[in-house]
Amino acid sequence: MTASTDSQRYRRISLGLAMLLVGLTVAGLLLGSLPLNPWQTLLHLIDGDPRLAIIVLEIRLPRVLLGLLVGTSLGLSGAALQGLLRNPLAEPGILGVSASAGLGAVLALYFGLARVTVWALPSCALLGALLATVILALLAARDSNPLSLILAGVAVSSLAIALTSLALNLAPNPLALSEMVLWLLGSLRDRGLSDVALAIPFMAVGWALLLSAGRELDALTLGEDAARSLGVGIGWLHARVIGGTALTVGAATAVTGTVGFVGLIAPHLLRPWLGYQPSRILLPAALTGAALLAAADLAVRLIPTRQELMLGVVTALLGVPFFIHLLLYTRRTAP
Amino acid sequence: MILLEADQIRVALAGRPVVNGVGLRVAAGQMLALLGPNGAGKTTLLAALAGLRPFQGEIRIQGRSLARLNRRERARALAYLPQGQTAHWPLTVRRLVELGRLPHQAPWHPPAAADRLAVASALERTGIAALAERPFDTLSGGERARALLARVLAVEAPLVLADEPVASLDPYHQLRVMELLRDHADTGAAVIIVLHDLTLAARFCDELVLLRDGRLVASGATESVLTTHHLADTYRVTALQGEYESQRYVLPWQRHSRDREHPG
Numbered sequence: 275m276t277a278s279t280d281s282q283r284y285r286r287i288s289l290g291l292a293m294l295l296v297g298l299t300v301a302g303l304l305l306g307s308l309p310l311n312p313w314q315t316l317l318h319l320i321d322g323d324p325r326l327a328i329i330v331l332e333i334r335l336p337r338v339l340l341g342l343l344v345g346t347s348l349g350l351s352g353a354a355l356q357g358l359l360r361n362p363l364a365e366p367g368i369l370g371v372s373a374s375a376g377l378g379a380v381l382a383l384y385f386g387l388a389r390v391t392v393w394a395l396p397s398c399a400l401l402g403a404l405l406a407t408v409i410l411a412l413l414a415a416r417d418s419n420p421l422s423l424i425l426a427g428v429a430v431s432s433l434a435i436a437l438t439s440l441a442l443n444l445a446p447n448p449l450a451l452s453e454m455v456l457w458l459l460g461s462l463r464d465r466g467l468s469d470v471a472l473a474i475p476f477m478a479v480g481w482a483l484l485l486s487a488g489r490e491l492d493a494l495t496l497g498e499d500a501a502r503s504l505g506v507g508i509g510w511l512h513a514r515v516i517g518g519t520a521l522t523v524g525a526a527t528a529v530t531g532t533v534g535f536v537g538l539i540a541p542h543l544l545r546p547w548l549g550y551q552p553s554r555i556l557l558p559a560a561l562t563g564a565a566l567l568a569a570a571d572l573a574v575r576l577i578p579t580r581q582e583l584m585l586g587v588v589t590a591l592l593g594v595p596f597f598i599h600l601l602l603y604t605r606r607t608a609p
Numbered sequence: 610m611i612l613l614e615a616d617q618i619r620v621a622l623a624g625r626p627v628v629n630g631v632g633l634r635v636a637a638g639q640m641l642a643l644l645g646p647n648g649a650g651k652t653t654l655l656a657a658l659a660g661l662r663p664f665q666g667e668i669r670i671q672g673r674s675l676a677r678l679n680r681r682e683r684a685r686a687l688a689y690l691p692q693g694q695t696a697h698w699p700l701t702v703r704r705l706v707e708l709g710r711l712p713h714q715a716p717w718h719p720p721a722a723a724d725r726l727a728v729a730s731a732l733e734r735t736g737i738a739a740l741a742e743r744p745f746d747t748l749s750g751g752e753r754a755r756a757l758l759a760r761v762l763a764v765e766a767p768l769v770l771a772d773e774p775v776a777s778l779d780p781y782h783q784l785r786v787m788e789l790l791r792d793h794a795d796t797g798a799a800v801i802i803v804l805h806d807l808t809l810a811a812r813f814c815d816e817l818v819l820l821r822d823g824r825l826v827a828s829g830a831t832e833s834v835l836t837t838h839h840l841a842d843t844y845r846v847t848a849l850q851g852e853y854e855s856q857r858y859v860l861p862w863q864r865h866s867r868d869r870e871h872p873g
Contacts (some may be wrong), residue, residue, distance in 0.1 A: 360697040486716070493711055495698045496760070499661050499691045504711045504764075505684030550698035550744075 284554055287547055291561035295342065298568040302338035303330055306575050337462045339470050341571045342564045344462075344530050347477050347522035349563020350556060352537025354484040357491035357552030358515045359420040362600070365538035366523040369410055369423075369516065370430030371403050372534075375527035377434040377441075378402025380454045384441045395457075396472050396528035403524025406430050410516065423512075460531035460586025462571050473525040480521030481560070483514045488553030491515075495552070533586045535593025536563050536570075542600060610637045611672075612768050612799040613658065613687075618666040620650070620657045627653045628664070629823040635801055635816065637767065640794040642810040643803045644834070645820035646844050651803045652692055652772055654820070658801065659689040659770050670768065684712035688764035692772035692803070694757050699746035702756045706731055706741075709763030731763040735789060751782035758789060769793060771802045775809065787813045807835060807848065807859035819843055835859050 304312035306329070318326045348366055355364045366372060382388045382398035413426035438458070445451035490511045493501040502508055526533070540562040541555050548554050567585075570592070574583045613635050620628040628650040635641045643651045657664040660675050660683050668675040670686050678686065688709070696705055709731065710724040720728075732738040735755040740748065748756060754774065761769060771790065775783040783806065791813050794800045804810045810817055810831075817834040819826045821843040827834045840848050840861075849860040 489711060489714070489716065492700075492704075493708055495696050495700060495705070496694065496708060497691060497697065499656065499659075500689060500694060502661055502680075503659050503684060503687070503689035503691075504708065505680040506711075507680055549701065549704070551700055551704050552698070 280549075284548060284558075287544070288558055288561065291558060291565060294565050295561060295568065298565060298572065299338055299342065302341065302568055302572055303334050305572065306334055332466070336465050336467045336470055337571065338568065339467075340462050340465050340473070340529055341568045343470065343473055343477055344526040344533060345536060345564035345567030346560045347480065347526045347563070348533065348537040348567070349540035350481060350484050350560035351519040351522050352539075352563070353541040353552065353555045353559035354487055354491065354515050355519060355537070356541050357487075357494065357555075358512065359424060360494060361420060361424070362542065363538070364424070365535070366519055367431070367532070367534060367537070369406070369427040369519060369523075370432075370434055371406050371410075371520050371523045372527045372532050373431045373434035373438070374406030375399040375403040375524050376458055376532050377438045378405075379457055379528065379531070380438050380441045383450065383454045383457060384445070392466075392468060393472065396469065396525075399528035400476065400524050402434070403520050403527065406434065407516065407520035407524075411513075414512075414516075423516075456584065457531050458586075459584035460533040460589075461574075461582075461584050462530055463582060465529060469529040473529045476521045476525035480518040480523075480525070483518030484522065485556055487511060487514050487518070488556050491552035491556075531584075531586060533567065534590045535597065536566050536589055538600075539593055539596055540566060542596075611635070612637050612670065613801070614669045615658060616667045618654065618657060618664050618668065620653050620662050620664045622653060622662075627823050628657065628820075630666075631818075631820065631823070631825045632666075633818050633825075633828060635768075635799045637797050637799055638794055639816060640791060640800040640802065640814045641816045641818060642814040643801065643818050643820065644805075644807070644810055644843075645826070648822075649820040649843070650823040651820055653823075655689075655770050655772050655801065655803055656691075659687060661689070681712055684766075685764070686766055687768040687770060688761040688766040690757060690761045690769070690771040690774055693776070695753075696745045696757075699744040701742050701744055702737060702748070702759075703728065703732070703741040705745055705756055706759045706763050709760045712764060727763050727765050731759040734762060734792070735759040751778055751785070754778055754782060754786055755789075758786060762789075762793060767798055769798055769800045771800065773803050773805065775804070775806065783809065807861065808857075811835060811857040811859055831857055841865065 304315050315326060319330060351366045355366060355368065356362055378398040378401050379395050382395040387394040387398065409430050410426050413429065414423045442451060442454055445454065490506045493504045493506045498508055540559040543562055544555055544558050548558060570588050571585055574585055574588055577583060611634050616632045618628055618631045619626065631654055633641065643655060645651050653662060656662045658668060670678065675683065706728050707720065710720060710727060713724060714720065732741055735758055737752060737755050737759060740752060745753065745756060758774065769790065775786050778786065787809050790800050790802060816829065817831060818828040819834050819839060826843055827839055840846055844861065845865040846861040847863040849862045851858055
């Protein structure tokens, strides 16, 4: 394996993933819980059948788009965080951003704000994510040691989970309780293009911040002092990765609820093929995250269950065995 | 030409003075050893010289104040090898060495011809070109040391600061690493190296700087620095000294029996 075949492989894998995403998008638009023949659907759609247009464009399109956006965000921020913390077990949830966004959403439901306007729930969730980031920045500002950041994240996350439990505990009635619990489980069901419009600006800024960090994350492989000696501004790098994660994962949680493990898994699926250099994992991990979420959502819609499975449940069920395998494997190879 | 000049350097860590008024200078083609017992402040001084610790005093690199250089200028002016350097991800050797080109690369640009050349040359000089595609974690200790040194050489900085680069290496690789750094100095660079092996310091370095408790005890040529008195005063040992083929060796032999009370 020489340098040139190395980058060929990178391009080939990225291209393959992009093609997979196109396939999953088309499948997501044509397949669903309504037993429609995909081929007929396509033909009717071209003919301009209004009922099908509603199903495909107003129900399935936002769902598919959100799946891609959220998956991209989780995969990208997972890869960037693993690079920043130099820890293969890091994932977006570790900073407590998603738990805090979840808390914001639960509070919006608890106080009935969510019934006032469709923007209330995602806005409260974003506010939660923002607040978590500020607390995180204050807690971790003293030093940029990865361990301090992880501990600060654990503290923020635990607080958000405790407050969320409190809200559930004090739920005014069983209906509100089930509403909050179901929302926390994560789903792409019944989302509209307004959710897409809300999430996109935050995500786009976050993606740009995360993607810009690649080479500096590479330098962190040598540790903080050596990276600084190579001209990396550690504080600025932390700000970009944490800020980028807060924006992308905050927005993702605001529109879908908590979806775990995609950010953890995506980088690991790629390392056997692309090596360990953080900058070479970022973009493919984003594509992999999008593909994983699109596939999981397709599975949720196609698996016939009494009630539609929640997306967060499916990704966690797939993710936990992988996580355990990872724990065992990293212990075996640790020096 | 003086490449680095430091005056009255003071560094405090967590409010405790660790380096206290040390000055030194190193010219192109010179290799300078920072010596002293554990806790003397060598590592902290070296990190301050690399611009990585807040300090009081004045450090000039090629005549320009270190404080005035921006991150990128500083990164091109000096290459720094931290103590116990390792790689957190098992990159291939080539990817690892390429990191040394970071100060020269514009963001979002693939490596230029000059970068590839510098990487190839660093791999060649350290004798690890054949290992270029091997993941770092599959290398032996000696190979790792050479790969990390190749990363430092790939920066092509006029100044190299290396913190104990021969620690935990076998005698063959200790000599090999010292020869590589000496060769680098002979091509016109300046090398500052933290060492515990006094013989290696005496043989390979032009100038020795001996520290104790953050203060300068002596600096200059081997004969004036590694005296019986200084060795007793700083390291608290008596050493066998002699010459072989007109090169000096210093073998710490006997520990002084009474432990000196350590201040602080």
